[in-house]
Amino acid sequence: MADADLIPVVVQDAETGRVLMLAYMNDEARRRTEETGLATFWSRSRQQLWQKGETSGNTLGVLEVEELKDDCDGDTLLLKVRPAGPTCHTGSRSCFAPWLWRKIAQRALDRPEGSYVTKLLEGGPRAAAQKVGEEGVEVAIAAVSQSDELLIGELADLWFHSYVVLAARGLDPDDVEAELRRRER
Numbered sequence: 001m002a003d004a005d006l007i008p009v010v011v012q013d014a015e016t017g018r019v020l021m022l023a024y025m026n027d028e029a030r031r032r033t034e035e036t037g038l039a040t041f042w043s044r045s046r047q048q049l050w051q052k053g054e055t056s057g058n059t060l061g062v063l064e065v066e067e068l069k070d071d072c073d074g075d076t077l078l079l080k081v082r083p084a085g086p087t088c089h090t091g092s093r094s095c096f097a098p099w100l101w102r103k104i105a106q107r108a109l110d111r112p113e114g115s116y117v118t119k120l121l122e123g124g125p126r127a128a129a130q131k132v133g134e135e136g137v138e139v140a141i142a143a144v145s146q147s148d149e150l151l152i153g154e155l156a157d158l159w160f161h162s163y164v165v166l167a168a169r170g171l172d173p174d175d176v177e178a179e180l181r182r183r184e185r
Contacts, residue, residue: 006042007077011087013094014066014080018174020087021095023052025077030068037065039081058085086172093174101163101173108167117164125168131161 006024013020023041025033029049032040039052052058064082071078088095090105097105107117120128135158142151166173 006044007075009041009077009079011039011079011081014064014082016174016178018094019096020081020083020093030077033065033068033079039065039079052087053084058083058087093172097173100160104160104163104167117167120161120164121168125165128161128165128168132158132165135161 005026007026007030009023009025010019011021011023012018023039024044025040026042026049029040029042032038032049032051041050041052042048043050064084065079066082067078067080069078070076083093086093088097088102088105090097090102091109092102092105104117107115108121111118111121120131135154138154139151139158142154163173166175
């Protein structure tokens with residue numbers, strides 16, 4: 001199939017508005033999506049139709065596809081969905097998650113030998129939580145008595161280990177963002 005026969009699809013979480021992924025559809029993929037309520041796309045690498053979640057189980061649909069519409073030029077689609085799990089192959093809810101989270105989520109999925117993230121995850125949430133505690137104290141000390149550069153370094157360590165805790169618990173940074181949005185009200 002020629003790429004000219006494909007139309008880009010922006011997939012968005014209907015509840016939060018967050019962009020989850022970019023994919024492509026041809027006429028058949030669009031027809032199947034509309035008929036089944038399951039997000040179906042065209043894989044440019046495999047040159048075949050694929051239904052989101054057919055291998056991972058993370059579907060974007062079954063009566064949860066809320067809206068499929070063309071843009072003003074008719075050359076892009078917007079698919080609003082209620083995801084039934086992570087969208088990204090890394091296990092992240094969005095393919096557009098922060099780069100550090102994507103890296104940690106991928107390490108949690110692959111568990112490469114020799115990886116510091118793998119080591120922490122093998123120790124369970126307790127091992128990662130211990131590091132968060134240590135780094136939190138170091139951030140507090142740096143904030144009141146050390147240079148900006150040292151504070152930034154300690155905050156980087158804290159953020160990194162906080163992401164590892166989320167991965168160890170099977171959570172996502174989106175969960176934290178949702179809680180912060182809830183508190184804003």
